[in-house]
Amino acid sequence: MxxxxxxxxxxxxxxxxxxxxxxxxxxxxxxxxxxxxxxxxxxxxxxxxxxxxxxxxxxxxxxxxxxxxxxxxxxxxxxxxxxxxxxxIPSEESGNAASVAEHAVLLMLMLSRRWNEIVRTQKQGVQATWGSPPGQALPGKTVCIVGLGGVGRELARRLAGFGARIITVDDHPGRTVPGVEIARSFSLAGLHEALAEADYVALCINYTPDRFRLIGAKEIAAMKNGVFIVNVARGGLLDPDALLSSLKSGHIAGAGLDVFWEEPVDMTHPVFRENVIATPHIAGVxxxxxxxxxxxxxxxxxxxxAGETPLYLANAPARLRTAGPGLTEA
Missing domain, CATH: 3.40.50.720 (NAD(P)-binding Rossmann-like Domain)
Known part of the structure; x- marks a missing residue:
């Protein structure tokens, strides 16, 4: 084959x-x-x-x-x-969800501890003041997890260990994470209300065409000043022009991106001149x-x-164009 x-x-x-x-x-x-x-x-x-x-x-x-x-x-x-x-292949079935969630935490920590500023100072050979720059820590901060699927649940489990306050936005708002306290749960209709509470926004939701640029200028305007955004889901969820504008204004303090509006992404795009930590779609690698x-x-x-039905199908054709023994072929 x-x-x-x-x-x-x-x-x-x-x-x-x-x-x-x-x-x-x-x-x-x-x-x-x-x-x-x-x-x-x-x-x-x-x-x-x-x-x-x-x-x-x-x-x-x-x-x-x-x-x-x-x-x-x-x-x-x-x-x-x-x-x-x-x-x-569902992310929780393969260990992929755990890996992506771990990467999301990495991006949050790098943004929190002002990693770009540290690296820039080192590259310039500037003698930085010892003990600078000061960062911020996760305990007590509110993280809005958008999408409580496999990755979202794994991220919630990890953030609980940091003492973060967790709120969620999900198309199945009744979903929970066993052993993890969720401070507030919102449906997608309550996205703006949830974003207004967040110190960090983590995009973990499945991408569908109706969610193209789910986070755009209006959604960013609903966020508090100084928020961090992390996207480990799909690039189409986040409007790059709105992101750039808000980074330049300082409304968004920084962004951690593992996925992009086009892939491979053009690293000369002006968004990468702002406080952005970019990784090449490796969260699950x-x-x-x-x-x-x-x-x-x-x-x-x-x-x-073997002519058996594959697992985790996203469709169910009435008749199959090509099939092994035991499956109905067109």
Missing amino acids: KILFCGEAFPEARTRLAALLPDDEILAFPPDKLGAHVAEADVVVPLVSRVDEAFIRQGTFGLVQQYGVGLETVDIEAATRNGVMVAR TDVSYEGIARAFAENIRRYK
Whole structure:
């Protein structure tokens, strides 16, 4: 079976899969070379590349299997129409949620302790005053976690250990985190009210088209002065122009970004001249998450080859374009 990665990023993923799937061929090409190879693929791994109807019709593959959670670049309706199954790997099932939450805490701490200022002073060779700059600590600060899915719950567990006051915004406002005190819970309709309380805003919510720029100028205006924003979900949730304006004015004290409005992002963008800590979409790139994702991915490939229904499907085509024994084929 040929498994086509739509991009050459995350090479460790392919290395781990090769060890788990020794009888299968794993291919990877940059987006501009995919057209020449999609026809030979049995399984497509989108990563951050667009899998639309035109792309689907170029091949005969029967499964789009994401190496992780995000399916925002996949036209699921088109896949369903064409009899192609689409599957993801839930973050809590793989250890990915724990890794992303850990990274969110890292970004919060770096912003709190004025990391950019420390690094800038060191690079300039300036003799800084010993014991400077002063930072702020998390105990007693209010963190608004937007999205209480796998990553949000893992982040809440970690922040509780720091003594932070946790409030949440979620499309399922009744969700809780066992063993963690949530000071206040809001629905998405109460987003502005929640943002007004926050010293830190952590974006952990799943991205869908209706959440494009969920955090824009109006939402930022609802935040208190000096707030920090951390985005470890998807770049489309945060309006970069509104972010830049608020960083320049000082309304937002700093931003920690692991995801961006375009990827790979242009690091000459003016937002990076402000107090922004940027990491290259690596929040979930750890030994723990790679191991968990690889195992779950390999299990789905095994199920697909055996004609069994893959786990964690995002759609349910009535008939399948390509199927193994035991599945209904179109």
